[in-house]
Amino acid sequence: MGSPIELAKDKELKEIVENRGIEDILGKSVPYPKDIEIKGKITRDIIEEISKSKKEPQWMLNLRLKALELFEKLPMPNWIQGVESIDLEEFSQYVKPKVEAAENWDQLPDWMRDMYSRIGLPETEAKVLSGLTAVFDSENIISRLKEELKQKKVIFMPMDEAVQKYPDLVKEYFGKQFPMADHKFAALHYALWSGGAFVYVPKNTKLVNPVEAFFIIGGEMEGQFEHTLLVADDNSSIGTSYIHFIEGCAAPVLKNFSFHDGMVEIYAGRNSQVYFSTLQNWSRSIINFNNKRAVAMENAHVEWVEGSIGSKMTYTYPSTILRGRGASTRNISIGISNGPYIKDVGSKAIHAAPDTKSIIISKSISANGGIAAYRGLVKVLKGAEKSFAHVQCDSLILDEKSSAYTLPRNEVDEPTAIVSHEATVGRLGEDQLFYMASRGIREGEAKALIVNGFIRDVLKSLPLETVSILTRVIGMEFSELGSVG
């Protein structure tokens, strides 16, 4: 299976390059397209230094060093062809911002509050959320835990802190859902991880308000490697352990690009339910890898929602391994590729037990030369009897310069499983725009309307907070489009 960029290379990319100018896409010195090459040396010394500064236990240092070895050995993954070179030597692997850790919103400096507002999360809304942790560069700068979480003995703290305060608990789950040997960037992540959130929801616990985490990259040429681990313990059957997760970057447009290689691991114990949403609105300077994996035990339900709007390039494939009988997952991704940017997103569901169920819904929107690709995998292992999987991919292409690709893969080794796939492509053309204009609706407004309509059925099933933020960000994204009616 060729990468979408390979497929697109001859036509669309050429067109983008011609229309936009290569410098606009790439910055000045980087040839394109090209495989990623990692030039920088990440030494044992760097790793030891990071670990020491965090006062980590020996087992964590060992884990980092083992990851470093793997990183050096593993080949460049073949699914990320076409990205320009990343010179890790030029990245600061660990950047500590000049901000003191803040307890609440008011303590944040003005410019940072500004950033939050620009990614669509104003103060009032932030206050509703039960816990708020923000990673600025590599350190958590806000850590706040509301009464609800305290009363229910939910652990919610920066990942680094959890390593020290709950070493046994962390050790039991850390790195178990997403193995470091999975691919080169997973290994790199484990070697360099810093920041992120740890959430532990005890048995029989129900959380009402969402917990949020923010990730912001502030400077140029940084790598960011936050690690988030969410554990919903066994038999939290009455409850919904619910984490709502927002990533964002509204830093000034950077001359060079930055690199994000974060990870989310979810362990959903028996009968638990976990909802995890991400709204990615990185600035156009960010190359975004996001490694997300959940393991769902017996009768557990895991729900991923991925709103992917910003960044120069995004590669993210939230995955659920349905390990226990009756486990289920729903995986919704909304990708917007507006401008000469690439979204390569998708979902994976691995059915490893009988009676498991997965529903994957992908909605992609491309505009102004954007390329949106869905890449998914449904795998049903032998013995996962009577499993059910359905994949639905809908693409909306807003003009002739843009394109969408659907690359689904099904591997079914169980004859009693039912696996189905459905795909639609809608293209917005001159006639639709004229129709809308004849009603007094301008081009940009028409696009915003159609985009909203397109993702509406998906939004209906999402938590209100997600819908509100997503709608606003999409509005901002398309408000600048097409003022010519």
Next chain:
Amino acid sequence: MALETIDLTVSVGEKQILNNMNLKVEKGEALILMGPNGSGKTTLAFSLLGHPRYQINKGKIILDNNDITDLPTYQRALMGLGLAFQNPVEVPGLMLSMLINAISIKRNKSDFDISSIDPKLIVWARNKAKELGLQPSILEREVNVGFSGGEKKRSEMLQMLVMDPKYIILDEPDSGLDVDGIRVIGELIDSLRNSGKGILIITHHAEITKFVSPDKVIVVSKGRIVDEGGEELIKKIEEYGYKDYEGVQ
């Protein structure tokens, strides 16, 4: 006050379709424009609204003394020009209720906030839909997607009611409708005319005139006006067809 064309000459690509067309629709007046298929009727409708594919080579379009020849489509619409399409295009993903909400927002010159939906408007639209012989549930369907011919015509009328333009161009409002449909839409057009709107009905078989008595009838052939008169022209065409006009230049 009127919608007027002066020497309007239009081409699509290399091909000239309309030739020196002069017509005038006064407020409170119904003008019927008749002509065989391919005579340029839809081209006229699209040119009046400024479709980008239709090139105006000569002439002017005047709306209430304003020259709108070079204005973008959405501005013409906001100035009070409405078009009920003959074959409205499908808009996948967009519910009719959302479109109606957006039309209303633009009509009232409010901020374009598509997340706020006016519940009163939707109740009103459901009632109007019923009056037009539509299932109110059509509001929850995607615009024109899977609509029957009759549903399309009725939905176009519903949108005109929301837009409330000063002049309404109706492109074949009676095609694809059954007798009851023609009556409902014809009576509605008649009442709109009586309420002071300027009406331009484009049609090739004039069924609709059973319910809308025309103030003026114009016959076009090969992109030119070949005859003008009153209701008697309709009878003539019903009896003899358009063949008498074929040689007219």
